[in-house]
Amino acid sequence: xxxxxxxxxxxxxxxxxxxxxxxxxxxxxxxxxxxxxxxxxxxxxxxxxxxxxxxxxxxxxxxxxxxxxxxxxxxxxxxxxxxxxxxxxxxxxxxxxxxxxxxxxxxxxxxxxxxxxxxxxxxxxxxxxxxxxxxxxxxxxxxxxxxxxxxxxxxxxxxxxxx
DNA sequence: GCCAACGTTGGC
DNA sequence: GCCAACGTTGGC
Numbered sequence: 001x002x003x004x005x006x007x008x009x010x011x012x013x014x015x016x017x018x019x020x021x022x023x024x025x026x027x028x029x030x031x032x033x034x035x036x037x038x039x040x041x042x043x044x045x046x047x048x049x050x051x052x053x054x055x056x057x058x059x060x061x062x063x064x065x066x067x068x069x070x071x072x073x074x075x076x077x078x079x080x081x082x083x084x085x086x087x088x089x090x091x092x093x094x095x096x097x098x099x100x101x102x103x104x105x106x107x108x109x110x111x112x113x114x115x116x117x118x119x120x121x122x123x124x125x126x127x128x129x130x131x132x133x134x135x136x137x138x139x140x141x142x143x144x145x146x147x148x149x150x151x152x153x154x155x156x157x158x159x160x161x162x163x
Numbered sequence: 164g165c166c167a168a169c170g171t172t173g174g175c
Numbered sequence: 176g177c178c179a180a181c182g183t184t185g186g187c
Contacts, residue, residue: 044170067185142168144184
């Protein structure tokens with residue numbers, strides 16, 4: 001059991017997950033039952049694969065607000081479930097409906113995300129201005145992925161210096 | 164609303 | 176497998 005615990009700690013990962021606050025803001029997530037929301041609507045294979053194949057319960061999450069007046073990190077969260085099918089892919093009335101997905105072979109998987117706390121807003125411009133963060137995947141030119149890995153260094157820097 | 168950049172689709 | 180056309184993302 002100790003070995004399992006140590007391996008789990010070693011495998012601990014960090015992520016940045018984008019959400020449009022008009023849809024789900026950090027406040028919405030904090031107000032949800034158990035402060036937990038299903039991360040619906042991801043329709044990009046790379047982002048899906050992170051949720052389906054790589055994320056583990058307890059992984060740290062930077063909750064990022066995108067497509068809004070003040071884009072930036074708005075809170076801290078954590079991965080709160082193992083992967084399971086995104087229900088919205090089966091709903092013809094959902095904007096995330098995928099006619100090619102079936103319950104027998106779902107195409108889109110998600111995880112639950114539990115909001116831990118709101119932070120001061122760390123604006124995108126401030127992140128770009130920080131030399132320590134210049135390697136962050138989400139800041140790379142042309143990056144559009146809504147879920148990106150964050151290194152332990154980047155995570156620590158953001159927590160200690162920016163939040 | 165603009166537009167750069169990227170991802171997906173589908174004809175060949 | 177190539178690649179042009181199209182759709183989407185997301186900051187500004």
